[in-house]
Amino acid sequence: MPLPPPPPEPPPPAAEVFAIAMPGAAAQPTRAPDTDQLRTENATGYRPADDATKPSGAPVRMGLILPLRSETLGAAAEALRAGFMAAWERDRDNITITVVETGDVAQDILSSYAQTLEAVDLVVGPLARSAVTAVATSPLVTKPTIALNHPEGYGTANATPLPQQMLPMGLSIEEEARQVAQWAAAEQPGASAMIITTSTPWQRRIAAAFAAHWQQLGQQVRMVELSAPNNYLSDPELVQLRARLQQDPPGLLFSAMGADQTRQLRGALNSGLVHEADEPVISTADGLPATPAAPVAPTGFAALPLYGTSALNAGGGMNSPTNELDGVRLLDLPWQVQRDHPAVMVYPHPVQAGTADMERLYALGIDAYRVAREISRKPAGRFSIDGVTGRLTVDFGQGPARFERVEQPAVFQHGVPQAVQQ
Structure with a gap:
């Protein structure tokens, strides 16, 4: 189904792009x-x-x-x-x-x-x-x-x-954010969203694009901008965010940030929820640990759906070997995830x-x-x-030319984004 046209937005600043030098083709132009x-x-x-x-x-x-x-x-x-x-x-x-x-x-x-x-x-x-x-x-x-x-x-x-x-x-990172909003709304109908961002210009552009499209779909949205001295999220603000989520949890989270900051966000939120069932149980018989409990479904913040953009995928073997982002949904190019x-x-x-x-x-x-x-x-x-x-x-x-690109949905599994069917 074609996506709805993007809502009017203020002109964004010029996008940053990065690239590498590649070996020349066999026949040079x-x-x-x-x-x-x-x-x-x-x-x-x-x-x-x-x-x-x-x-x-x-x-x-x-x-x-x-x-x-x-x-x-x-x-x-x-x-x-x-x-x-x-x-x-x-x-x-x-x-x-x-x-x-x-x-x-x-x-x-x-x-x-x-x-x-x-x-x-x-x-x-x-x-x-x-x-x-x-x-x-x-x-x-x-x-x-x-x-x-x-x-x-x-x-x-x-x-x-x-x-x-x-x-x-x-x-376009803005168009990507709009597509993520469309995907999240389809998966979480009627849910409210909380956007987490920092003051970095490209993150603000992603956050604004997601928010505008989310509201266009008739959904409620809140935005939280965290301080990030030296690109590291403020610990006191993360504590405040965790308390706010406990009092008034949204239906889902959207991270406008990159992989490192989103990994820090998720770790901080999950570490604040320690239930009795999560505590290790040690048997005194023969000094051996008890039989491990069967895996349980995620609860609390770990169960809160978290969406993001291709900024979460560092690619090139640079993704973290740890699993903090497992279950996080994102969009990226087939070239990267398929x-x-x-x-x-x-x-x-x-x-x-x-x-x-x-x-x-x-x-x-x-x-x-x-x-x-x-x-x-x-x-x-x-x-x-x-x-x-x-x-x-x-x-x-x-008449006027028209172009549309629909990117590939993916979900982090074992620290790596894996393509999924939307």
Whole structure:
């Protein structure tokens, strides 16, 4: 079932992204700073959206615009480039890729975008939110452009409509939080929610998105913002929170925090509930312990449903070997939690393990190529892809472009998130 449209929200600050450098593809793409270098031999003109579908195998030119010269986003751009080229290597389909390097300056990016348009049929990029905003508000978008982020103000009531030829498909932590709210409401109908966050900007954005969607669904919500000096949750505030939960427990908890802080939260809440049945029973006969009691269902705070986002999954073998998060529900990309997914299995994984954020950008590059290839063959229409970043639905070339990504539900088991059916 398609998700309801996101509620209007205040413009969020620019998202932080992290990535790793990946080994280059077997066949390196052209890197071109100017128009002359952007020219390729097997070029065809761009087909308007109302033309017939381009036959498979017809030459297509794609330009991949990434901030590879940026000090802050260069590594992120390289990770995404590696994923994009890995997908191209597997299914070239007579498609020529030209990689265009940019920096962080808006004018540099606009100039590179304008030059690229003259020599390609379709553009993928830019990556930075500010760069996507600069392109979206310019009159330059005359050919299909797949943006790798969302422009500033996207989804708000007063947002400027995007050019019809632009499709933003970046990973969105706000959209992920809204999907978690939808999932939690389906599993816990009528329940109230308590959101736990800190003052960290990205956590506040997650918390606000969950709260707005939860209220849109007609559910009650409370928000608690904890202090976190040196990224460690305040012990006195955790004690106060535990007392508050005992007096007025919600139907569920939503953590807008990362794995370490959520693990600390859960440990603090559970340690405050010690029942007589939980105390060890020692037999005096022969000085041996009594037979262990049979496992019992979780009680108290341990039984309170706890939801979170992909921020709970550190990935890359970096999850804690302990089980504090067992039973916690989250959403993440199939690339991270569903390694037996058909699409995940067919693409190479980076040799060098990195953090989950790094791996997600690599996966985004794979799906960006798959979406670009589909649009290049069918410039107008609606299609779906079972992608490595989720179930993707795209409507392009028939008015304003629409994109939806539904991520994979998972539950922590033995310290590792395992995919589940929703």
